[in-house]
Amino acid sequence: MTVANEKTALGFFEKNKPYIDDLKHTVFLFRKSKLTMVGFVLIVIFLLVAFLGPLFLPYDPIAQNFAVRLQPPSQEHLFGTDQFGRDIFSRVIQGSRMALWIIFLVSAISGLLGTTVGIIAGYFGGLIDDIIMRITDMFLAFPSLVLAMAFAAMMGPNFTNTIIAISLVNWTTYARLARAEAMKVKEQPYIEAIRSVGAGTGRILFLHVLPMCISPVIVQLTLRMGTIILTAAGLGFLGLGVQPPTPEWGAMVSDGRNFLVDQWWISTFPGFAIVFVVLGFNLLGDGIRDMLDPRLRR
Amino acid sequence: MDKRGNLLDVRQLRVIFHTYRGLIKALNGVDLWMDKQERLGIVGETGCGKSVTAQAMMRLIEEPGKITEGEVWFENRDLLKLSEDEMTKIRGREISMIFQEPKSSLNPVFKSGFQIKETLLNAKKATPANAEEEVEKILGYVGMDASRVKNMYPHELSGGMAQRVMIAMALATQPKLLIADEPTSALDVTIQAQILELLSDLTQKMGNAVMMITHDMGIVAEFCDRVVVMYAGNAVEVAPTKELFQNPIHPYTQGLLRAVPRVGRPGELKAIPGTVPDLVDPPEGCRFHPRCDYAFDQCKNVLPPLLEISAHHYVSCYLCQKDGCPSAKKAGEEPW
């Protein structure tokens, strides 16, 4: 080729034009929705607290100090202290890191598992599909908290098992979503086109079908992050989650049960933390869903 | 006011659409007019505004679209100034429409006979007592087995049958004007021929004027008395059909005619270079000038007015004022 030397006179902007346009459009849609912005801000605060908060704790969140047990909120103890004299503010902050870990690990495990299983079922159809779908039906037949409780109780309550239990409850949602998308996508002409070029099944499935199934799964993941926190808190509340003295919001709410009338702050502040994060994820998830909706895009 | 057509006179119609990319100037001052019982063809390519023109006339432009300017004189009323109630009385009674996708224009949950009956009762063209009878009569007119078809749901009809039902509904109210928006583009050629024949016969018999919106020069040649050629939101040439085919003046019309493949006339197809402009940022002046071989300075500044250059032949092009019209024949070529 003689032109080989004259090529690549394309600037950075020209090369990345599609990405830049895409980004601009996303920002445009994002800024139009106030609630999404609120959700976004809540989650940013949550992430900042989870990452940086534990570095600046006023008290050790685990250290017990019976001299100051059951103190109401004050200058020294912003959120008061619990029955062991631990600073609730420090514990809520430390708990955010736990919450983040749970969200991250559960989303990663269940998202990956669900999507893979789902696109396989959707793309191949037939017997494989039937078997996989009946399995998901079995999972969906139980209320998710009950199922998570059963798993956690069976495997023994600790951090790892909490993650596994919640993931096992969650993956079916993503599997069904990915399956529905894969069934739609496999009928598209561009998949037939890539078959006609000679691509094998694996290539089609992971390079062509998968990218098209990811965005609904991501939306669902964001929407479900709130639910994951709730399930984790539920398990913690029932004593089947992360074990004390590690600060975990659900368990903290549970700790305050006996003092609810006189020492309201013990349950309330971790409760607020849960509300804060769940609300943030729900608003953000709704917003992302609208943004990725192809009817709103172009 | 001086009217150019005794049925319809559309003047300087402008429509815009708000999108995130900016304002789409979909119609840029469209002029067209029709006489009673006339068959007017509106041709143009995707995005030229031919369907938007019809929707704007019927005031069916919805958010984010808006009619910003213009007059639509239908007989002695400006449709753009009527109240919504008065407009409702015009739609479907004095002006009816049929569309490209007949099946999605019918309500899927009602039988076709019921839908025709409703139309008749609404327009007071039948009484509850004789409605059934009228429905059968109308279905007979459009060439269908009335007793069978009136009990069928839209999904049981083929595309051609559904379009016949649509025509039956549209003509049942004896409108003065029928707007047919690409009525046969979704149909097979043999069925298309049937539908065109049916439309032709019925409207001739009943005396309706027809506005045929199409991209197919063949349909124009076979069906229409007069043609409006649209490009990027403007009517660029208006002429009686034979005149237009014999003596196309606007460079776009010439290009369009040369691009159409024809049986029995193989040989070079000539394409129009360039692409249809983006209507968010259309070219200044004549919107065709970037693709036009003849363009000169004036074309780039001000939109040329639609002027009558010979009897009933209107062109929006500066060449006709400068050094004579760009006759295709002059260049030693056949017009198509």
Add this chain to the structure above:
Amino acid sequence: MVEPLMTITNLKKHFALKKNVFSKNVIVKAVDDVNLEIPRESIFAVVGESGSGKTTLGRTLMKLIPPTAGMVSMDGKDILTLDKKAFLPYRRKMQIVFQDPYNSLHPRKLVKTVIGEGLKIHFKGISEMEIRDKIREVLLQVGLREEHMFRYPHEFSGGQRQRIAFARAIVLEPEFIVLDEPTSALDVSVQAMVLKMLQEARAQNALTYLFITHNLSIVDYFANHLAVMYLGRVVETGSKAEIFDHPAHPYTRLLMNSNPIPDPFLKREKQVVRGEIPSPIHPPSGCHFHPRCPFAKAECKEQEPQYREISSGHFIRCHFPV
């Protein structure tokens, strides 16, 4: 006569339709006993209305859907019986361009990925530089520019997308391309450009096209051989000149007659075919066309007409050719 590139013998593709669990399977004969010879470096048009099986024929030839019976030989080899591995070289030699320009390119892939993917599959060990060079070459050949390879499909117009789809096909240096209504979604002025580009590319790369369409005027302009299909069967085939001068099957004649001609001065007795296109699920007995045929006799209803040669290379399936 030149050795044909592809010979299709008794090709059948039947679909089993199941209405519900309790009903019996209904067989739809989408392609029924098709015999064709496609000459090397020709443009072979397949014309038909909806339900004629023209698209299914194209897909079956491409082995995108498995055939029910029959043989398709290319270079003297029956490609339908080859297993996946043995077929791979033929996969490269045969390509397809689809009708719908808006959905036949992956929406999340850059143009260079769309075009380059086939190269990675068929030319193992090809370098990124070589891929770039080839993509640039085909982009220029289909009338696009180099920088277009860094864009997404949605940034292109319909005509440009069809060019990209065609570039994806020719980058593999095929011999045979199925063009499945490549211009039916495009405007006429764009169509003219795309057809012209297709013709030039054919001459330049010694390609053979199977051109599927419903538009006879394009066939006259574009093709040199032609087969007319009706409800899964080929009813007439031959060279374009022969069929346009002497259409022998009533359906071919009526199809030509139904096509609106852009000439307001032409006076012709327009004959409109009566009736609807029957459902391919329950095709009429005998000759499928008899209920709509103006010349039908009792025999047409009872007996299936044989596929026979009426003059050299001109085959027809009709009892009473016109």
